[in-house]
Each structure stands twice: as structure tokens, then as C-alpha cells.
Amino acid sequence: METLVFQGxxxxxxxxxxxxxxxxxxxxxxxxxxxxxxxxxxxMLGAYFAFTFYGLLGWNFGLAIAGSLAGVALVGWVMERWxxxxxxxxxxxxxxxLTFGFVLILDDAVKIVWGGLFRIPPIPAFLEGxxxxxxxxxxxxxxxxxxxxxxxxxxLWLGFEGTWWGKTVRATASDREMANAIGVNVPRVFSxxxxxxxxxxxxxxxxxTPVRVASPGLGAAxxxxxxxxxxxxxxxxxxxxxxxxxxxGVLSAYGTLRFPEFEMFLIYLIMAVVLLxxxxxxxxx
Amino acid sequence: xxxxxxxxxxxARGGAGGRVAVGALVLALMLLPLVGGRYxxxxxxxxxxxxxxxxxxxxxxxxxxxxxxxxxxxxxxGAYGCAKLLLLKPSLLFGVIGxxxxxxxxxxxxxxxxxxxxxxxxxxxxxxxxxxxxxxALKWRDFTGGDDGLVGxxxxxxxxxxxxxxxxxxxGRYYYFVMAVALLAIAVxxxxxxxxxxxxxxxxxxxxxxxxxxxxxxxxxxxxxFVVAGLYAGLAGALLxxxxxxxxxxxxxxxxxxxxxLATLMGGVQSFAGPIVGAFLFFMIKDIIVRFTEYxxxxxxxxxxxxxxxxxGGVLSLVEGRWRTRRRVEVES
Amino acid sequence: xxxxxxxxxxxxxxxxxLAAVDxxxxxxxxxxxxxxxxxxxxxxxxxxxxxTGLLLPDTGTVRFKAEDISRLPAHARVRRGIARSFQIMTIxxxxxxxxxxLLPALARRGRNHRAFARLEGEGEAFGDAQEILGEIxxxxxxxxxxxxxSHGDQRRLELGIAVATRPExxxxxxxxxxxxxxxxxxxxxxxRKLSAERxxxxxxxxxxxxxxxxxxxxxxxxNRGQVLADGTPAAIRENRAVRxxxxxxxx
Numbered sequence: 021m022e023t024l025v026f027q028g029x030x031x032x033x034x035x036x037x038x039x040x041x042x043x044x045x046x047x048x049x050x051x052x053x054x055x056x057x058x059x060x061x062x063x064m065l066g067a068y069f070a071f072t073f074y075g076l077l078g079w080n081f082g083l084a085i086a087g088s089l090a091g092v093a094l095v096g097w098v099m100e101r102w103x104x105x106x107x108x109x110x111x112x113x114x115x116x117x118l119t120f121g122f123v124l125i126l127d128d129a130v131k132i133v134w135g136g137l138f139r140i141p142p143i144p145a146f147l148e149g150x151x152x153x154x155x156x157x158x159x160x161x162x163x164x165x166x167x168x169x170x171x172x173x174x175x176l177w178l179g180f181e182g183t184w185w186g187k188t189v190r191a192t193a194s195d196r197e198m199a200n201a202i203g204v205n206v207p208r209v210f211s212x213x214x215x216x217x218x219x220x221x222x223x224x225x226x227x228x229t230p231v232r233v234a235s236p237g238l239g240a241a242x243x244x245x246x247x248x249x250x251x252x253x254x255x256x257x258x259x260x261x262x263x264x265x266x267x268x269g270v271l272s273a274y275g276t277l278r279f280p281e282f283e284m285f286l287i288y289l290i291m292a293v294v295l296l297x298x299x300x301x302x303x304x305x
Numbered sequence: 306x307x308x309x310x311x312x313x314x315x316x317a318r319g320g321a322g323g324r325v326a327v328g329a330l331v332l333a334l335m336l337l338p339l340v341g342g343r344y345x346x347x348x349x350x351x352x353x354x355x356x357x358x359x360x361x362x363x364x365x366x367x368x369x370x371x372x373x374x375x376x377x378x379x380x381x382x383g384a385y386g387c388a389k390l391l392l393l394k395p396s397l398l399f400g401v402i403g404x405x406x407x408x409x410x411x412x413x414x415x416x417x418x419x420x421x422x423x424x425x426x427x428x429x430x431x432x433x434x435x436x437x438x439x440x441x442a443l444k445w446r447d448f449t450g451g452d453d454g455l456v457g458x459x460x461x462x463x464x465x466x467x468x469x470x471x472x473x474x475x476x477g478r479y480y481y482f483v484m485a486v487a488l489l490a491i492a493v494x495x496x497x498x499x500x501x502x503x504x505x506x507x508x509x510x511x512x513x514x515x516x517x518x519x520x521x522x523x524x525x526x527x528x529x530x531f532v533v534a535g536l537y538a539g540l541a542g543a544l545l546x547x548x549x550x551x552x553x554x555x556x557x558x559x560x561x562x563x564x565x566x567l568a569t570l571m572g573g574v575q576s577f578a579g580p581i582v583g584a585f586l587f588f589m590i591k592d593i594i595v596r597f598t599e600y601x602x603x604x605x606x607x608x609x610x611x612x613x614x615x616x617x618g619g620v621l622s623l624v625e626g627r628w629r630t631r632r633r634v635e636v637e638s
Numbered sequence: 639x640x641x642x643x644x645x646x647x648x649x650x651x652x653x654x655x656l657a658a659v660d661x662x663x664x665x666x667x668x669x670x671x672x673x674x675x676x677x678x679x680x681x682x683x684x685x686x687x688x689x690t691g692l693l694l695p696d697t698g699t700v701r702f703k704a705e706d707i708s709r710l711p712a713h714a715r716v717r718r719g720i721a722r723s724f725q726i727m728t729i730x731x732x733x734x735x736x737x738x739x740l741l742p743a744l745a746r747r748g749r750n751h752r753a754f755a756r757l758e759g760e761g762e763a764f765g766d767a768q769e770i771l772g773e774i775x776x777x778x779x780x781x782x783x784x785x786x787x788s789h790g791d792q793r794r795l796e797l798g799i800a801v802a803t804r805p806e807x808x809x810x811x812x813x814x815x816x817x818x819x820x821x822x823x824x825x826x827x828x829x830r831k832l833s834a835e836r837x838x839x840x841x842x843x844x845x846x847x848x849x850x851x852x853x854x855x856x857x858x859x860x861n862r863g864q865v866l867a868d869g870t871p872a873a874i875r876e877n878r879a880v881r882x883x884x885x886x887x888x889x
Contacts, residue, residue, distance in 0.1 A: 055425065106614060112424070113372045117570060118613045120563065124606025132600055240560070244436065251429055284440035292433040296418055299426045501744050501760060502753040504733075508741045511730040518690070518728070519742035520716035520803055521750050529751070575732075 022154040027273045029153060033162035035269025036169030040224030041242055042249040042261040043176060044217035050256025051193040051213045053112070054104065057119035059221050060243025061126035066092050066222025067238060068130055071139045081144040088226040089219045095126075096218030100211050123239065131236050138235045168227060172220070173262055180258070189213055193256070248291040254301015263303060334484050338477045346480040350548055352588050353487040354541045359565035359572075359580030360494050361537025366566075367574040368498060369530040370510030371420075372428050374562050375435025378415075379535040381442055381557035383408040383542030388455045388552045395461035397473055397482070401543045408539020409532060411438075416531035420524055423513070432559060439557035454553030458546040473547065483544055490540060491581065497533070498577055506530055538565075567605065570612050573619030582621060643668045643807055643839055644720075649688055649698035658684040659695075660863035666807065671833050672841045673850045676860035677883070682843045683725060685860070686809045690722045691715045702807070716745075721805035723796045725812045725843075729784055736780035738795055739767040742802035766802065774798040774828060790821035797825065801832060810842040814849065822846070826853055851875070 045059045056062075069091045073084035099122055107115050147164050150157035180186035192199040192209045200206050225238075249268050253260025268287060275283030294302060338346055358380060365371045387404030391397075419430045442449045449455065463471040463482060473479050497503055505526055508516045517523050546552050555561060564587070565580065571590075572583025590608070594601040612619065644666040651659040659681045666672060674682050687693040689700055691712035699708045707715055730738050740757075743766040744750050752760075771777040774794045779787065784795065793813065800808055813829065814822040826849055833840050844850050850857060850871075857874045859867040867877045874880055 103610065103614065110617070113366070114613050114617060116372070116428075117566070118610060120566075121606045121609030121613060124602045124609065126606075128600045128603035128606065132603070244559070247429065247432065251433075255425070281444045284444065285437055288433050288437040288440060292418075292430060292437065295426055295430045295433060296421065299422060496756075497753050499757055500753050500755050501749050501757055501763075502751055504737060504741060504757060505744070505750040507733060507737075508730050511732055512728055514692070514724075515728040515730060515799065516741070517712045518716055518722060519745040519799070520713050521741075521745050522711075522713050526750070 022156065023277070024274075025154050026156050026158065027277055028270055029158060029166075030162065031270035031273025032266070033165045033269075034273055035265045036165045037224045037228045037242075038245055038249055038269050039169050039262055039265035040172060040227070041221045041246045042253070042265050043172070043258060044220035044224075045246045046250045046253065046256055046258060046261040047220075048214055048217040049250065050258075051189055052104075052210050054115050054119070055247075055255075056214075056217070057116060057243060058099065058122040058126060058239075059217070059246060060239035060241070061123050062092050062096060062218045062221040062239075063225040063228075063242045064130060064236075064239035065095060065126060066225030067228060068134055068139065068225075069222070070226035072134075074144075075139065075142065085223070085226050089222050092222035092225075093215045093219050096215045097211060099218075100214040104214070105207060105210070123243075127236055127239055136236055165227060168223075172223070176258060185212075245287075248287055251291050252294050252302055254303055257301050257303055260301045260303035264301075331488065334488075338480055343476050346476050347548075348588055348592070350480055350483045350544070352584050353483050354544050354548075355564060355568055355587060356581045356584035357487055357490055357537050357544075358541035359568040359584050360491065361534040361541070362565035363569045363574065363580045364494065364498065364506070364537070365530050365534035367569065367576075367579070368503065368510060369506040369527065371423075371527065371530065373419075373431040373531075373534065374428055374559055375415075375431030375433075375438075376534060376538045376565060377557050377559060377561035378431075378435035378438035379408040379412050379538035380542035380561065381438055381554075382411045383539030384545045384552045384556050385442065385449060385455065385542075386539070387543035388458045388546040391458050391461050391546060392455070395459045396464040397461045397547060398463060398465065400461060400547070401486070401540070404543030404546075405536060405540040408542065409536045412532045412535020412539070413528075416528045416535065420527040420531055432562075435557070435559055435562055439554060439559070442554040442557045449554070452554055454551055455546070456551045458550045458552065460547040460550065479547065483548075486540070486544065490537065494537070495577060502526075502529070567609060569619070570609065570617075571619055573621030575618055576621045579619050579621050583619065586620065641667065643703065644689065645701045646685075646689060647699045647701075649685070649700070650696050651684055651688055651693060652696055657863045659688060662698075662860075662863070662865055664858065664865065664868075666839065666841060668806070668837075668839050670839065670855050671829075671853060672839075672856045672858060673854035674841065674843045674858045674860060675845070675847075675850055676866070679862075680860040681863040682860050683811055684863075686722065686811055686841075686843065690720055690809060716803055716805070719806040720809075721800045721803050721807070722809040723800040723811060723813060725815060727792055727796055729792060729796055729799060731785045732783065734781050734783055735776050735787070735795060736767055736771065738784055739770050739798055739802050740764070742799055743767050743770075746803050770798050770802050773832070775824075790817050790824075793817060793821075793825060794828070797828065801838060805838055807839050807841070810840060812843055812845065814844070814846065822849070829853065 041059060041063045044062075045056060048054060048056050048059070066088045069088035070084050073079045073087045074081055079087065103118060104115060107118060143161050147161045150159045151163065152158070180190060188199070188204055189209055192204055192206055196206055199209075245268060249264035250261055252267060253262070253264035271287065272283060275286065279286070334349070337349060341349075358376070362373070362376050365373055383404040386407035387400040390403040391400040415434050419427055419434065422430060443452055445451070460473050460479060462473055463469075471478065473482060505516070505521060508519070509523055509526055513523050542556065545556070568583035568587045569580045570583065571586045572581065573579030590604075591601055594604045598604075616622065642665050646662060646664045649659050649662045650657065662681075662685060674685070676682055684693065688695050691707070691710055691714070694709055699706060701707065702715070702718060702720060705718070707718065730741065740760075740763055741750075743763040744760060746766070747763060749755075749760060749763060768777065771780055774797060776791060776794060776798065779791065784792065787795065793816070797810065797813060800810065810829070814825045817825065829840055829842070830853060832838060842854070854871060857869065857871055858865060859874060859877075859880050861883055866883065867874055867880045869877070
């Protein structure tokens with residue numbers, strides 16, 4: 021019983037990284053209609069930037085995170101503004117291929133800049149240690165991650181429902197031409213959304229670094245999981261992505277306990293079943 | 306506008322030139338083992354394998370408009386299937402044909418599910434199924450050998466019972482076998498795209514709605530295209546085990562699915578020879594780049610970005626109108 | 639000759655709270671060139687979509703030559719002799735003019751699946767295509783890529799593709815839309831000719847009243863998803879309800 025609860029909490033913290041990367045991916049799809057293959061690479065970049073600022077340069081933790089977000093936002097802006105934007109009228113397949121090209125570039129670029137080894141920055145002092153949960157040591161950092169993930173969820177929800185910018189984005193997502201007709205600067209909205217999505221991925225990577233290693237293969241590993249989650253939750257569905265992340269995160273945690281052999285297959289099977297039976301996602305309205 | 310009309314005419318004239326080029330190419334391939342060493346033959350085989358893989362992919366993508374990210378799944382079924390068959394009975398044809406057939410069956414089974422959707426959902430479905438096959442290859446130790454894969458696969462002799470048995474141990478012999486198979490498969494594909502079926506595929510790509518309103522059950526034809534692509538992927542995979550004597554899980558990974566996509570993009574999506582030319586370019590470029598730097602993926606990425614941004618027709622679109630899928634169709638009287 | 643070619647009964651299709659087609663019943667007789675008119679949003683295109691199989695009705699039935707086709711997919715209806723053209727051009731843009739007509743010609747003969755036959759060998763289909771291209775006046779441009787055609791020529795091609803399956807019933811959704819007066823007259827002349835020569839019954843959605851009143855033998859007026867009036871051009875002209883809601887005092 022204790023194992024179940026404990027593993028569930030581990031799964032919850034894992035789910036939060038997944039949530040951060042999936043949120044960005046699903047928002048970008050929902051508004052721009054693009055599946056950003058490079059999203060995993062942006063996550064990875066966030067991890068590397070955080071490692072550099074916090075681990076190598078010794079910046080304050082908060083500052084390092086902020087720096088990481090800024091760096092990845094810049095990369096995201098370049099990608100969208102100077103490349104993706106030119107392809108909006110063209111067959112979606114080419115947009116996908118473009119983002120795939122960026123995966124190749126970014127994945128190798130991190131090797132060039134940071135070398136091929138794993139990078140693990142230390143956990144900031146105020147988040148070290150562990151709490152006793154059901155008789156086991158549960159890392160404080162994991163609790164922090166869970167809190168951060170939930171906080172981001174709340175901020176996003178408030179942002180999209182409450183603020184003027186959020187409403188503009190939702191209008192653009194549901195009808196691009198209409199939004200354009202009423203004066204919304206659609207290209208600028210697209211850029212903004214892409215950058216927000218990128219920053220979410222970066223946040224996931226940056227927060228994840230003390231626990232998950234920053235390595236060149238990280239991007240590829242994360243993107244696949246993000247795909248599964250956004251499909252389960254529904255492409256473009258933010259709440260769905262949150263629940264999907266919980267499902268995949270907790271299932272992974274239990275899976276590694278009980279059926280390590282099956283876990284991978286099971287996750288893809290769920291993705292396939294959702295696509296077949298309810299392609300708009302389990303949580304579509 | 307006039308350019309398009311010109312192209313139509315140019316293609317008719319390009320026919321004869323095309324035949325000469327193909328003839329020269331076949332001749333060059335025949336002579337390769339005499340001038341090139343073992344390594345050249347090895348690379349040529351790999352080019353042929355990728356060419357077949359990409360050719361099938363493009364029948365699905367360039368001709369029918371369906372972008373699949375899971376072709377590596379069928380490539381793997383072909384590879385593992387052939388390997389298992391060769392380990393069972395060391396006869397090359399048995400393994401290659403068997404592996405291909407197994408891939409075809411897998412494509413049929415999964416295709417029935419995949420083609421119920423289009424566009425992004427189709428692509429995601431193919432990705433999911435491809436990765437399911439990958440996870441089987443990786444984790445099902447008892448059957449697939451897990452991450453060690455299958456080893457000790459013999460380069461079995463080419464046997465037709467009671468007719469002939471040719472030993473295939475030398476690279477040269479296997480090279481000729483692969484080239485023969487590849488040329489045959491390319492000829493079949495060429496015939497297919499120039500047939501009513503090929504035109505129907507293109508109609509589906511251009512407008513599924515209009516296709517339905519000509520009285521054609523579109524879903525069925527999407528499935529046919531999917532199975533054809535799966536067969537070619539399986540054939541390509543089946544040629545692999547005897548070459549390397551081993552098959553490992555990466556053949557099923559989605560990054561392997563990317564190879565035919567990139568090759569086709571490089572050579573040209575809208576042309577028959579595009580995937581073939583692209584396969585050749587892919588290896589050539591890789592070979593050149595790798596001599597200068599180990600970071601060849603970033604170069605590949607840059608090439609992809611450049612192609613997608615400016616040269617979506619690939620290299621062959623720069624060679625105006627000769628090898629296009631668009632051509633003047635004249636009825637025989 | 640069968641008295642009724644197509645019969646629709648109590649067709650209803652809603653999108654959310656909007657009933658695009660609301661309890662529509664209609665009978666189409668062979669050989670009677672019919673026009674469906676009505677203001678934008680009246681449900682004309684939705685009705686055609688229901689009759690041709692692009693949409694399935696919520697309730698109601700469609701019978702074609704006494705067979706219930708209410709839930710048949712589009713391609714099955716085409717095989718039974720129904721065809722259509724679209725308001726938004728639905729042709730094969732990257733193929734040539736001839737190939738656009740070849741595809742329905744091949745389909746009519748059940749030859750699409752032939753994988754190892756050379757396309758050039760399909761003499762019968764080519765013959766059909768030649769005939770149709772001649773009728774619609776696009777034979778000279780048969781090798782031109784459709785994308786390169788003028789708008790008017792593309793519309794003619796759309797018409798050609800629709801009749802290439804030799805349908806008994808052919809729906810044309812705004813066949814002259816976007817054309818200048820000369821092109822319009824040409825297309826209408828074509829429809830008139832095809833209607834007279836073939837055994838195809840045409841049903842057209844049109845906005846141009848001159849076209850409607852000169853071409854059709856029967857007019858169905860729709861408004862807000864329902865049939866407002868149904869009769870000969872003379873009767874419709876006199877119909878007060880129609881004049882108030884749609885025609886105004888122009889006619």
C-alpha cells in the first residue's frame with residue numbers, strides 16, 4: 021500500500037515535467053495548427069541552459085531558470101518568425117518536416133556546444149533533502165516540481181480565460197480568418213503563442229535538470245511522450261494535456277514497478293486506441 | 306502558365322533521354338564490383354535498400370498524399386521476419402520473399418485501422434503503431450532478442466529447389482542479388498505509378514472528395530497505397546539481415562522512419578525517380594560530411610530546412626520537367 | 639420510364655441548434671431540368687449534400703429509383719447514377735485536363751484498380767474522355783495542367799467531370815459562379831445541350847434569375863431550410879410569398 025502511494029507521488033512529479041512540455045505542444049497545435057517536432061529539443065535546450073547558468077556560471081536558481089526561458093524563447097522566436105511563418109500557406113506536411121529539420125539541428129548543436137556527456141547540476145540548497153511520506157523519503161525537490169506544475173496550470177488557465185491576450189489567442193485559434201477580420205494581428209499572435217509554448221518546454225527542461233539528466237537524447241525521448249499525451253488529451257486541449265500527463269506519468273511510475281517490459285508498448289497502444297476511437301481526445305467537449 | 310504546357314511537351318521528348326540515362330545507370334551498376342572495392346558494393350547495397358524504402362514511402366506520400374511516420378515498423382517486420390526465416394531455413398529467397406510478405410500482412414492489418422483517418426490523425430496513428438512495433442522489437446527478448454537483436458543470421462544461398470543453388474557468401478554475389486531485386490522492384494513500381502491505379506492515387510491526393518464523386522471507394526484505395534508502401538518497406542528491410550548478419554531494434558525506431566522521408570525530400574517528392582536519387586544523395590552527402598566532422602546530423606538538418614524553405618521539389622525539380630510524374634498521356638490506337 | 643427518379647422524404651439536418659434542412663420532401667422526375675433557388679443560408683447546398691451522400695440526414699429518407707440510399711456513402715450513389723459539381727471548385731489541380739476526365743471515365747468502367755495495365759492502353763476510357771472533352775470544348779487543352787486553366791475553363795471542366803460518369807441525375811451547385819456574362823452563356827448553353835441530348839436530368843442551384851427562368855422547367859424555392867414553393871417558372875413568378883422573401887419586384 022505504501023509502495024502504491026509513494027510510487028504514485030513519484031509518478032505525479034514525473035507527470036509535471038510531461039505536463040510542462042505537453043502544454044506547450046498542445047497550445048502550439050491548437051493555435052497554429054502545427055505539430056512542433058522540435059518541442060522536445062526545446063525542452064532539452066531549456067535543460068542545458070539551466071545547467072549552464074546554474075551549474076556552471078553559478079547564477080541564482082531563479083535567475084538561471086529565467087535565463088533559460090529567455091534563451092529558449094529567443095530560439096523559438098527565430099524558428100517561428102523566420103522559418104515556420106513562411107510555410108503557413110503550404111501543405112502541413114512541410115511544416116512538420118521543417119520542425120523535424122530543427123530537431124536534427126538542435127540535437128547536434130547541443131552536442132557541439134556542451135559535448136555529448138550527461139550534465140547534472142546540483143539541486144539548489146533550499147530544495148534539498150526529503151520529507152517522510154508514508155514512511156519513505158520523498159525528495160523535497162519532487163514536491164517542488166509538483167507545486168510548480170500545478171502553479172503553471174493555474175496561471176495558464178487564468179491567462180487564457182481571464183486576460184485580454186488569452187481571449188485574443190482563443191479567438192485566433194478557433195477562427196483565424198475571423199480574428200484577422202476584426203483586426204487581430206494574427207502573425208504576431210502566432211509568434212507569441214509559439215514563444216509561450218517554447219518557454220513552457222524550457223521550464224520543464226530547466227526544472228527537470230537536477231533530477232533528469234541533460235543529455236543529447238533527451239529531446240527525442242520527451243517528444244514522443246509529449247505526442248502520446250497530447251493525443252490522449254486531445255490536440256489543442258490544455259486541460260486534456262494536464263490529465264493526459266497525469267495518466268502517462270502515473271502509469272509510467274507504476275509500470276516501471278510492475279510491468280517494465282510492457283510499459284512502453286502499453287503507452288503507445290493507448291495512444292493508438294485513443295486516435296482510433298476518439299481522435300479529438302478523451303477530454304474533448 | 307505557359308511553362309506548365311511546355312513541361313508537358315518536354316516530358317514527351319524526355320522519354321528517349323530518360324531511357325538512355327537508365328540504361329547507362331544499369332550498366333554502371335553491373336560494372337561496379339569490377340572497379341569498386343567491397344566497401345563501394347556495401348554502400349551501393351545500402352543505397353538500394355534505402356531507395357526501395359523511400360520509393361514505397363513516396364507512393365504513399367508523393368502520389369497519394371498520406372504522410373506516414375511509421376514505415377520503419379514495416380521495414381522492421383521485413384528485417385526481423387526475414388532473419389527469423391533465414392535462421393529457420395537458410396534459403397535467401399525464402400527469407401526475402403517471406404519477410405516481405407509478412408510486412409505486407411502487417412501493413413494490411415494496421416492499414417485497415419490507420420486509413421480510417423486522414424492528415425494529422427493518420428500521421429499520428431502511424432507513429433503510434435510504428436513505435437508499438439519498436440517496443441516489441443526492444444522488449445520481447447524471447448522472440449526478437451531484445452536490444453541485442455538477432456545475430457548469426459546466415460547469408461544463405463540463393464536457392465530454387467531442384468533448379469539452382471548459388472552460394473552468396475561473397476559481397477559481390479550478394480550485391481548482384483540486391484541489385485537484381487531492386488531493379489525488378491523499381492520496374493514494378495514504375496509500372497504501377499503509370500497505371501490507372503497510379504492515376505487514382507494522384508486523384509486521391511489532389512481531391513479525395515472529387516475522387517469519391519467519381520464513384521471510387523477512397524478508403525479502399527488508401528489501404529492499397531498503404532499496403533504497397535508497407536511491402537516496399539518490408540522488402541527493403543528483408544534485404545538487410547543477410548547483409549549485416551544481424552538485426553537490431555533501431556530498425557523499427559521512428560528515427561529510421563525519417564530516412565526515406567529525407568531521401569525523398571532531397572530527391573524530389575513529385576517525381577518517380579526522386580526517392581531513388583534522394584537515397585543516393587543521402588549516402589553521398591553523409592559520406593562526404595562524415596569525413597570532415599562527426600556532426601553530420603546538424604548538416605542534414607540544415608539541408609532539410611533549406612529544402613523545405615526553398616526547394617520543396619527536391620533536386621529533381623531543378624532538372625526541369627524531365628522526370629516528373631506529370632507527363633503527356635497519349636492513347637494507343 | 640420510371641415516374642420518379644429521386645424522392646426525398648422529411649429530410650432533416652441540424653448543426654447544433656440550426657436546422658439547415660428542415661423537413662424537406664422533394665420528388666425529381668426524369669428529364670425535367672430543375673432549379674433550386676433561395677437566399678444564402680436557405681439550405682440549398684446542404685440539401686444537395688444530403689441527396690448526394692456528402693452528409694447523412696438526421697432523419698428522413700432518400701430513395702433513388704425506388705432504392706433507399708439514405709445512408710449510402712457518396713461513391714456508392716455515384717455508381718448508381720448520381721453525380722454533382724461543387725460550388726467551390728473540386729477538381730484535380732495537379733493533373734492535366736484529360737486526366738481529370740479520365741478518372742471518372744475509368745471509374746465508370748471499373749478500371750481504377752488496374753495496377754499493371756498501362757494507362758495509355760485504356761482505349762475505351764480515352765474514347766469517353768475525348769468525347770466529353772469535345773462536348774465541353776476543352777479538347778485542345780487536354781494536356782494542360784488544370785491549375786493553369788482560366789476560371790471559366792475550370793468550371794467547364796468541373797461540369798465535364800460531373801457528366802463523365804454518365805449519370806442519370808446530376809446536381810450542379812452554382813455552375814456559372816464567378817463567370818463573366820459570356821462564359822455564363824456558354825456554360826448554360828452547354829447544360830441545355832447536355833440536358834437535351836443525354837438521358838441526364840440536371841438539377842441546378844443558381845442565383846442568377848435570368849438563368850433560372852430561361853433554363854429551367856421547374857423551380858424549387860427554399861428558405862430557412864424549408865421548401866417555400868415548388869412549380870413551373872410561371873407559377874413561381876406569380877407566387878406572392880416567393881416575391882416577398884426572395885425575388886423582390888425585379889422579375
